[in-house]
Amino acid sequence: MSQSPKSREKCEISFTVNGKLETVHVHAMERLLDVLRHELGLTGTKEGCGEGECGSCSVLIDGMLVNSCLIPVLQANGTKIVTIEGLAADGRLQILQQAFLDCGGAQCGICTPGMILASLHLLEKKPQPTLEEIREGLSGNLCRCTGYMQIFDAVAEAARRGATA
């Protein structure tokens, strides 16, 4: 992390987003969420509550699940970020994304990118989670459509299909 002596001026921030090195000129206190959406055009990351309660803005920073609405962009300098846009490759959905579709785990879609990143974070630590572990892993992500059951099914199905293998 670097010193930014004139922080009310814009500062230069570099990080790797979905494998690609990006450099932006922004204010140090801008939220990572806004920089991803407005500077980089990565609008898959959603804003729900804006106070770390709903998980819609979840991304991975250096492999850790975080709420991007609570991260001043200066704290993301030099990190590796994964957003929902980084999952599908060569026109093919990642296993978790396909499982969410197959199990009806997505409806209006606002929570889905966060749900999928929280699920990915869980499966990377616990490739074969119990239902209790799935519920805990997603406890910071709110969904107002599905009633959660289809989402839990989708994560269990993705685990069976080897989502992080």
Place this chain on the structure above:
Amino acid sequence: MRALPTEYELVAPRTLPDVLSLLAHEPGAWLPIAGGTDVMVQYSAGKLAARKLVSIWNLPELRSLEVMADEIQIGAGCTYTDLRAHEVILRELSLLSSSASWTGGIANQNRGTIGGNIVNASPAADSLPALMVYGAELLLVSARGERRVPYASFHISYRKTQLAPDELIRAICLKRQFSGYYAHARKVGARNAQAISKVCHAALGLLTDGVVDDIRLAMGSVAPVPIRLSETERIIRGRSIDPQLIRLARAAAAAEIRPIDDIRSTSRYRAAVAANLVGEFLEQLSVHGARSENSQKVLARWNGLQSDKAAEEILPCCGSKAWARGMTTRRPVLNEEALLAACDEVWRNLPESDWLEAYRSHPRIGDSHTPASAPVQSAAWSSAEQQKVRAAGEDVKAALAAGNREYEQKFNRIFIVCATGKSAPQILAILRRRLQNDEKTELHEAAEQQRQIAHLRLKKWLSS
């Protein structure tokens, strides 16, 4: 109203001395921000008074977790995830691990720090009662030097602390002296994750010869600051737990707290819950405490035995001689938790041949003939473990026998499953699933089952 980033300054010095010199230069002007789980919420809502922020996130000097002979020093910048992942904390300071597990969701646990939680000084913060009962001390650091203060006196009044404007918390110090204690934490809220507690509770108790030798009760969300229930503790200490003591303690707890009505709950409800939590803890303490007293007697005797006698006594819990010898080298073992942790570590590190020896000490599932070489105690335990299987119908028993034969042909050893509490049809389903495993997966699955069997047997041994 949303905050404008242009109105704020944020700097991120690379080292702790750089941060401290900034704070010393303009005391009170800079607001430290670590994981941002509190500060950024105020910022986004346009309610953050400070205009100059200094990032202390991930400073190496604040992120270390040091285990010393008699003390654990947790860097103030350690996250809840760091706390939950730490084995010594899980074993010796379990109230911290459990309260960390219901603070926020996973994303907030990855960013929220223990130091930030203390300085934010919410009376409802879930991990603060745990720090109170463990008698934590805080290491405060500034450019002027370092001082150590008891956490119990850190909170002065609602959201006011002893922290000087140029100071940071560097570390939280906890003594390693709670091995024989029964520990219990509970959060009462709308849900565990993300919801702020109506009441949160942490408690430690030590029984000696049926008398409460030490008791420490703390609660959050029932006063302007997290509090110890000193008056309730005074009533309980030195007494044996009976219905009359529980009645007195419940009344004392309800009288001692100073709850308010707010959006989450009412003062009446909080007082009722506080009384219930103290009552619940005392009931559990009397059961667990008596059990742990007995365990300690068994362990004290076992710790004093000659190695070969000690190995012989513990062998039926597992069946592997190398495991039994390994366990004796872990002595003195002071309590059940340490015993189970030693069991896992010794078991995990054994070569395959010793695992196979343990498997051979069991009878087949559904078969009453324990191998002749197995100790008498092992045979008695096996019989009790397979109680439900014996009650099964003949068709299920026949299917199990066929499954056993198929398993033995495929893997060249007997099928091991932790049978306690499982019915014959459940075991049959597990057997059929595991027949699909490859050799390596199955060897480890059997080892996990054997580990569970050993835990149950060790607990039986401790209560003997």
